[in-house]
Amino acid sequence: MSPNRVLLTGLLGGACAAVLLPLEEPGLGWLLTAAVVFALVRKVRPGWTALSLLLFATGALVADADVFTLCVVAGCAAGSLAVVGGRTARGLLLGSTAVLVAIPPALPWLARGVKASGSTRMARPIVLTAAVLAVFVPLLAGADAAFAELLGESVPEVDGQWIVVFLAVGLGVVGACRLAGSPEPEHVPGERRTVALREWAMPVGALVALFTAFVGVQVTTLFGGDDYVVRTAGVTYAEYARRGFWQLLAVAVLTLVVIAVAARVADSADRTWLRGLLGALTVLTLVIVASALARMWIYQQAYGFTTLRVLVSACELWLALVYLMVLVAGVRMRGGWLPRAVLVSGFLGLVGLAVLNPDRFTAQRNVARWEATGKIxxxxxxxxxxxxxxxxxxxxxxxxxxxxxYRYVSGDDWRSWNLARSRAREALRESHPTGCAR
Incomplete structure (x- = not known):
């Protein structure tokens, strides 16, 4: 794509984003903006593109800003991968930020290309067009109230936010077009450095022994009930669950790093040791993940569900899925597919989380708990x-x-339409809340 075309594409992408994006809250405009950007860039990978669109589409489903922010970050990463792709773990990590990194070097390339082509002549008609519109649009808006209302609904006010959105999306489109037009570098595998068996087998074996002892205690705890915990730890079962959950989550994450490093540095001649030790470590970690999930479930049964507890439980379920995939890769001794599978499962997990809607699910569980126990x-x-x-x-x-x-749900236009807010407005109209009895 020529520099002139890239420039015009970036301007069009920034302008569309400034019109479509509802910055104050999640809405349909996020999906529309992503679709426009992909259409402008054109040379994108369909799988990552579909995944990115799914993540941005959550803006039309969920109103919780925290969950949607996670989906936006993941959607941008998937969008970057749609432009550059990636196979290995390193390639996926670099590819998820490639568009952002490509923006600074793309700007001087763009300036040199436009100048070399003599297309600076286009600056004059563009400026004149903007000046004409700046004069006549306000005049026509002042002449007819209906036309002014139409402009107010379809065009955002020109303020600092509008400029930031225009520049951010426009520059992102420029970087994406620059990358999409560049030849894809050939993948040359680097030299793999291996270590002796004892250097990786001893620490991994020690972890296997440690995890075996821990899992033995966990099995006794899980089946021993509350009386066992009170006798051995001197706390309630819920306190025991709360106290250990975060440590077990950290263990599960760090063990993934250990497995990845061991698989990387082990010699191919040590396949039997590799499969045995890493397989045992993976299975034991799965039991630890199950223990963490059981603790969180017990804690929620005792104290009720919260959105944070639902989110961390979802994270634990995803970690369990990752370990199952690691186990499959270890059995087959082929893990080239694993990095992409892990990333895709994480992105799809976020989409599923948004569809579940953590705040709505939390409310449902708390209402069900109140009906069963009278506690709320x-x-x-x-x-x-x-x-x-x-x-x-x-x-x-x-x-x-x-x-x-005290609930108030603001109205939506076509850019900010959101299913959750629409349902909330309908529920508030039917309930007519007026006061709180103490």
Whole structure:
């Protein structure tokens, strides 16, 4: 793609983003903007493109800003991979940020190309066009209220946010076009440095022994019940679950690093040792992940569900899936597919999490817990996002009024339309919260 075309594509992409993106909240405009950007870049990989669009589409489903922010970051990474691709773990890591890194060197290339082609003549008509529109659009808007209202609904105000969006997306499109037009470098595998068997087998074997002892205790704990924990640890079962969860999560993540390093440095002649030790370590870590999930489940049963607890449980489930994939790769002794599978499963997991809608799910579980036990934390439920409103509207009075009385859901235009907010507005219209009984 020529520099002139890249320049015009970047300007068009930035302008479309400034019109379409609802920065204040998740909405349909995020998906529309991503679709426009991919259409402008054109030379993209369909698999990563579809995954990126799915991640941005969550803006039309979930209203929780935290969950959607995770999806936006992952969507940008998948979008970058749609431009440059990636096979190995290193390639995927670099590819997920390639478009961002490509922006600074793309700007001087763009300036040199435009200058060399003599297309600086295009600057004059572009400036004149902008000047003409700047004069006549306000005049016509002042002459007719309906036309002014149409402009107000379709064109955002020109402020600092508009300029930031225009520049960010426009420069991103320029970087993506520059990368898409460059020949893909040949993949040349680097020299693999291996170490002696004892250098990796001894630490891994020590971990296997340590994990075996720990898993033995966990099996006794899980089947021994609350009485066993109180006798041995002097705490309640819920306190025991809360105290150990984060440590077990850290163990599961760090063990992945150990497995990756050992698989990298082990000699191919040590296949039997590699398969035996890493397979045992993977299976034991799966038991530890199951223990962490069991602890979180016990904790939630004792104290109720929260959005954070749902998110970390989802993270643990994804880690369990990753370890299962590692186990399959170890059995086959072929792991070239593993880095992409791990990344894709993580991105799809985020999409699934958005479809589940953590705040709505948390509200459902807390309402179910109240129906079963009579226990409910209204102060926490009041702090959930509007995703939870339709569920909270099913509570009886006066609890419903208590959790919904200060709720307000702003209206959406075509850019910011969101299914969760739409359902929340309907639920609020039907419930009419007026007061909170103490």
């Amino acid at each position: 934390d209204l102060d926490y439920l009041r702090r959930l996002s509007v995703d939870a409103v339709p569920v909270l509207a099913t509570l009886p009075e006066p609890m419903r009024q208590c959790v919904l009385q």
